[in-house]
Amino acid sequence: MAKTQIGNEAILKVIDLDAGYAIKHKNKLVKFVHAVDNVSLEIRPNRITGIAGESGCGKSTLAKVIYGAIEPPLEVKRGSVLLKISDEYKDLLKMSRAYISRNIWWKFISYIPQNSMNVLNPMKRIKSIFTEISKFHGLEVDEEDVVKYIKEMFKAFGIPAEAINAYPHQLSGGMRQRVVIALALMFNPSVVIADEPTTAVDVVTQLGILTALKEWQKEKKTTMIIISHDMGVHAYMDDDIAVMYAGNIVEKGSVEDVFEEPLHPYTKLLISSLIRKGEKEFKWGISGSPPDLSNPPPGCRFHPRCPYAMERCRREKPPITTIDKDRIVSCWLYEKG
């Protein structure tokens, strides 16, 4: 299944990103939750990149920063997010918020939020939500095109056609979630970020949503970033995958490499702890719970839960070792030389 490489130059580059939440009480800094720590990532065009990791490892924060939605208490300490627009890179973090929201959002990059069950305005009909969005970005889109687009997307996502004139409270949770996905794909953006698109949804509906997203990506050659804690979703959807733990990217690579030969102990545990069909004998899950990001453990942040933890792991932070092109791991077991 060779991926056609349309100029494999990355469409989105995240360079040395440091971000987190500054919790203030009477504007005195109480604690800083360092959710994204020294993250560098390259997203190649026309491929689906997955970001995996447990809840609370900072993957949603990374998604928000990549999207450029920086609002207090979220602060970016260092680093940049370069988006390739008409062949030259622009740093999203340097642009003014007004410029981004009018010209970049929903046109070049769109975002499907985490619990997208209740993100639709209860007082607006579904159709007017779609038509109004085009006004935000000064796109003169006439009614028929919008309605045609909606009908086509509703068919693909299994939403009844009469829902077009309904109010959000008349649809079930699963359907509202699919409407939001249809909304995000409206202007055929080149990059789509989906934060846990199928949590709290039944297994069958989840497969339906993921299949529809996959077909859309193949057809429109969109670049997608899927965020999920479920490695099964990543195995089914992704082309590349990055595994995050406590704010750091611990492993990255193509999905074939990472699943066939996981390197980092955490990735191994993430994959092995999932129950497969027909497994009955006893299995070990991951013990303990993710660290508190406001004062993470010294050295490698996974050492308290790592079966191979060495003395060195407890003291020093492991370097990022590049195994081969686009295949990296951050663990002392693979330290070169």
Next chain:
Amino acid sequence: MSFKDLIKDRVFIVSLSIVVGLALYTVIYPAYFTKVDPTKWYTYPQGIPPCPQFPFGTTLTGQNLADLVPVALRNSLTIGLTTALTSTAIAIAISALATLIRRLSTAVMTFIDVMCTIPPLPILIILIFTWREYIAIPTIGLILSITGWAWPSRALTSILSSLRERMFVFTAYLCGLPLYKIVAKEFMPFLMRYIFVHFINLTLWGIGMETTISLFGAMKMETPTIGTTLYWALRYQAFILGLWWWYLIPTLFLIAFLVSLYTINMKVDEYLMT
């Protein structure tokens, strides 16, 4: 906003001391310092502005304001408190009835909404006016709470009906807790804040209604309350004749008490919210 912050908060201390100080003043002063019954007219020279002998001045009806104001304030507060106590009790009972017994809930909620829309003033005035010769001060509070319970029970019902659906109510049920324990342990922590806020608002409402009804002249005009004092000031043209002390001093006492009570309410509400 922990308990320590609440206690050390200057504004809270000041308003608490005003409320307690005034309350004590209205109880101690009439008991020990008034020689003459303040309600009797023409016992003092009329219309004397505040001077060393009459610190608060005297009224055209010959009453010494220094004796009248504490008694009037005490009566107004008693009316306010009895209204608040009874109305809050009725509101809790009715909202508990509306939420815990599912069959009744729509009927009771409709009744509450109807009682909210019915204008309270005419009903209260008639009741107080017809019974004014036969009732003591606290009973006026009870009469006011006939219509006072409607708004708080509407608020409490909406909170209780959303709490009732929460899962931890089932957990408490599975723990074997009897119904009243579930209400006490699961609902009360949420409700304390609202009950306290409504209690204070009802006190303010009670005192407001008492002043309005006495301005209409429906109370027993001899009983000294802030409202009746203002009524007589109005009847004797104190405003036009410039006897500022007759209406200003009682009002200032009342406002001082109410504003500090409301500030305490805000601070405690902030504390209970965390």
Next chain:
Amino acid sequence: MILVNADVNNYLLYIDKITKTYGYGLLGLRRFKALDEVTLALPLQEPEILVLIGETGSGKTTLLKIVLRIVTPDAGSVYYKGKDIFKLRSSEVRWYRREVQAIFQDPYETFNPLRTVDGYLFDTAKHLLGLDRKEAEALIDETLNFVGLSLSRVKGKKIKEFSGGELQRVSIARAILTKPRLLLADEPVSMLDASLRVNILNIFREMKKKLGLSIIYVTHDLATAYYVGDEMAVLYRGVLVETGSAEDLYKEPLHPYTQLLMNSILEPDIGVKNRIRPIKLSSIEIKEFIAPGCKFASRCPYATPRCHKEIPPTITVDNRRYVRCWLYAK
């Protein structure tokens, strides 16, 4: 798990043709069946984990609430150790509460955010076992150790200070404090991270082995169902469409809906990309409940006109295997 109505006494739990209808539309006049004559049973002698498989809106939560005596059914009855639970004398209600306990789906909603979590443990001890705080401490600590926590870790803390997994363990500890014989678990792991689910399911297996506890485990994920379950029952829109042992259902799922569920499991390996048949999403939800024929007809790839008109009967495949689908009618 035999559906034929046998002697109720030699079953721990016997759910006999439970039916529950709800109203909808104008003033709730039109009725639809949330549960349509569901019959299930759990043996008395040795503990068993029965997995109830169903998506949201299949009626599984209603069934659990009926067994917990929170909701009363319109028809049918539930026998626990031979006694009809809706005709228990008041003294027996406390006994029943000790014998049958439950845990819920969302750990953060199971406990009151304003109360300390250990309060629930001491309440259970006090009201169901009659132990005061001092006597209960040892038992609570021991039960918490069983689920991998300790009283010191839990004492005086509110839900803000725990992860989802830890809270679910406390919820399990609270449920097994009174040494129940039956635990009802309503999708206990679906809100947790995929990688943490196996820890909780291992506790289920230990409870069955060491405490002799029978469990009704409700889920829509067949993988975890097979890992922990002995018997399985598939519920679709209030109708029991297939029942049988875990091995039979895994090796040879009969009902098209069970096959669809089996096909939808996403496994963490490369092969999943071509093993999974992509499916079209159906958009008919409310209409399915009131469909005259088989409720799954509108989504079933093998649906015949007959499926749309008549409800298929319960067909016995062998002595413990039942399916309700016209494909297998004689």
Next chain:
Amino acid sequence: MHPLVRYIIQRFLRFLLTIWIGLTIVFIISRAMPFNAADLLVNRILSYGTRLSGEEIEAMRRTIYDLFGLGAPIHIQYFKFLVHYLTGDMGPSLAYFPERVSNIVALALPYTIFLLLMASLITWVIGNLAGVLAALSRREKLSRAIEYIALGAQPIPFAVYALAYLMLYVLVLGLSLPTGGIVQGKPFWYILLDMFNRSLPPLTAIVIWGWMGNFLAMKNLAMKIKNEDFIEFVKLTGAPQNVIFKYVLRNAFVPQYTYLLLSLGMMFTGNALIEYLFSYPGLGMLFYTSIVNADINLMLGIAYMAIVGVATATFVLDLTYPLVDPRIRYPGQR
């Protein structure tokens, strides 16, 4: 049946229920008096000095008893009372005997309803707009200052404010209060114009105070809605600030509109006092005169008509509610 029709029928039934409950309360009050209203009337007539002999007085007492429907068992009295009041026959006024209470009240009611509706709507609109602006505006200091003023005013009873405003209006500004009775016998538009002029001073008095309550309620509500999920999401889709303002206002509108519908009863108290102090010929003023004359029957009539008036106003506003909240026109699935 279309959900809208169902809603209107529901609201009409509630309207009838309000009137029935109101009427029952008025009946209970009228029968729970320490003295007998009819005796009061008889003594009042006798006090005017009459040369009637013993039996004639007794005959008059019986007719008046019958007029009030006393003497019969309580449920008969109640039924009679219902019939009388529903047909608008509230018996004679004690002070202006034999003038019927209904005629007196009928003149004053339109004035009160006009002032009540105008005052409620204006205070509601000003308060809510200011509330949303304050919640969403970036000028923190200004919105905080307004909030402190509004908060400072909350504990002060409306009566105290009314007196202070009256003093300010009459003594300091030296403006005169339009007096004189109710205009009669003039064409409709003239009466309306006169009603509007007469209502200006009391209206300004109420509006200056009334907007603060709505302001605080809306500001807290808008602050809460500003952090709702759908507002966060619409920001992420690139919506400019004015769209966010529109969404917050549109969603805060519904609960605040319900508050308006239910608060007419409360507003009546303030309005009645202002009518009395500003001698505006509404029910408030009439109430004061009936207290001075100890005219119980007139009071009962006013109480009943006040309930009917407020219930009608609420019903009329209720009919516009479906336009505000789509959930009424399109109820959810199950």
